[in-house]
Amino acid sequence: MYLDIEKHADSRLVKPVARECCVYCGACVCVNPSPGVGFENGELVFDEESIVFDKDLQVCPVINPVHSTTYPKPPVMEGQTIDELLGPYLEICSTRSTNEAVLRKAQIGGTVTSLLLQGMKDEVIDSALLVDKEKGWIGKPRLATTPEEIIELAGTKLSEASVLTCWRDAIKAGYKKLAIVGMPCVTIAEHLIDSSPDFKEFSDIHKLKIGIFCMEAFNYRGLFTEFLKDNQKIKPSNIVKVDVKGRMIIHEVTIEDKIAVHTYGLKELHKYSLLGCLPCHDYTAEYADISIGSVGSEDGWNTTIVRTELGKKLLDSAVASGLLMKKELEDREHLRNVAALKKKLKIGEKTREPASKVTRDWIVPERVMNEYNYGILKPIIRETAREKGSQVLW
Template sequence: MTSTSAKRLIPEHLCARCGACVPACPHSVLALDAELFPYYARESACTQCRRCLAVCPGVAVDFRAPAADRTVVHPLLGAYRDVYQACSRDAAIRERASSGGAVTALLSQGLRTGALDAVLAVTMRPGDPTRAAYVLLTDPAEAERSGQAKYQIAHLAEVLPEIRRHERVAVVGLPCHIHALRKFEALEPDLGRRIVVRLGTFCNGVCEREGTLYLLRRLGVRPESVRRLEYRRGSWPGVLWVEHAGGAPVAIRRDVYGALLYLYLAERCLYCIDLTAEQADLSFGDAKWANAWGEGRWSHLIVRTQRGAEFLAQLGSSLELRAAAPADIVCEQAYQFDFKKRRAFLRLRHRRPAPEYALTEPPVTSGGRLRETLFMVAYRSRPLARWILAAVPRAMLWEMSRRLFGRIRRRRTPGSSDVSSPAGPAAPVGRASP
């Protein structure tokens, strides 16, 4: 039976494609198809144990009760203990990073000191650098090379069982990966014992791999000729940089290709309400205002749990930290919070079945409803937009995308009239001492 004709585990619009359901099954019933949706490869072997659904973040995530060791609950950020801005003290790591290199610095330092013996993170596959994949890393140099954002879906199906071969593992993931991991740990506590820390990254939505292939086509690069691909190379906010066999490396600025990736936004991301990885131990995001002000490269860092605080205290010498406030993130990410924490509930009303979050629907302004209507019209028109844009000359397409992405970002850039900016740069506090 092929994956196209096989029975899917859950409806496509619910599936985050994290892959956690595959190793959760004790009878190897499930597999992932080419688009990473789980299906019944051996349905006759299914015993209806429902372990696959127990670990599924697409069906339900409980945001109500924060862990007992979290001290503050913020309506947009979730539960947390402290908020910082952070960057790596290693200039080489910082320059290769999407923003401050804080995640990479902690992972590398952890592997070098023995605080960690493995790291579960996303890299571009060595044999196919156009495809993102989770790998288990044990070499600090490999951890450093795995830095930067990957604007593509990646799954845990193959690597999650490998955690059992190690004792001190750090896991880096998007909010949906962290949700799945927490649910998997509840099912298998021994796996949770081996995970030292969960590092979550801010996410407003992830793109289909086809989005990357689309950009390559517009650049005139054959996917099979790609030798290396980076999404955020160079000076902030970076460029999509492609080294290929057909000639000199090519690149597109982040502010040019950003809007084009919305043409390939995964549908499940429309119904997600977690922007800042609320169930992680430590959460990280691009400190756009600090970077736009020319202060160097910085990341937002939210300390959420006692475990996260202890990990930061142990390895924080690899970071430069400065004091920050929740308002810094809320103002900067105003559009994203509106999209995820308010307007997402409007989408949930009209898509059934819907994921269960056990939360009360927040109020949405008339302006928010209008923005949502316009967004959904644009989202549902993506096939038509792709067809039309195929005929647009490349230079014109780049300029159109740059202008559109600029309008999208205007709500959360310094000087915007739509949000309240923090008073200025945050004050340095030196090394971590949570």
């Protein structure tokens, strides 16, 4: 079921939608630390009575999809190219770290870690919001304040981690130049916080935003417990590395102390993705200063989209210092095609609604519909069905 967010933003559906479709960015906890809302052992703790609508939900990237007309898009800057699939950018290239310690820890290429190291060296940043992992690959937010911690936290963690919950910790600790690293939902939530006059304590901090390409994130219990542990007999504690590039590649330590490699198609894993990821159309983290992925680059290299002058200055500095290698992107059309898949709009075709229209809708889970099926849902469902006809959005 899909609901138009601008017509039904005040309905009592908002809180259960936020609960069931949470993408674990941590924005609500960041702006309103409450004992009723939080994250424990990779799971959401959500007491609807603890939610303050005007404070918590205005920063939720699920309740406020990026292409909604309710808040501004990323500012267009001089010299940017505006691409309907990739967002605004100054430059697109392939990059790779030259630091062996970084490459040993990184998923692919090591560009994110190298940019953070260069940022610390240049005093562009003094801290970074990153993700650590506990035993069993449970994601855990962490504030890194030294180059050693940045290298330690390199590499993909895969499960949700509520990274923005550490933003308030950075403020309390007195850090003034913060780097935020996260998937598109994190950069969107950061933009929502930054754009609101209610959260000036956060927006006053200088921020470098590094976005990570993302088709979808996965529910910890579904992917690691139900699929890998119960179905594939792979203990999460034995996983040493995960690569995602068109497929998921799991590196597991066996009882013989050898590395076994398991490969899974992303379609096979789609049912374990977070429900809140389904209406998202931002593949390349369009709200970041610089966005990093791998699609379009050769193996071992990162695809790097420079969006702002801050991102360009940092990348140029890392290349000049020898910390990063840079070359022309190998396959830009492949990158654009993958981005088009997430926007539900094939290049050159006009058979589907544009992303700016589709992303104004919420997905309302069936269990929420069942829970709230008295009174309020029936007229909304009838109205929405009448407006949209029988068309399937995706």
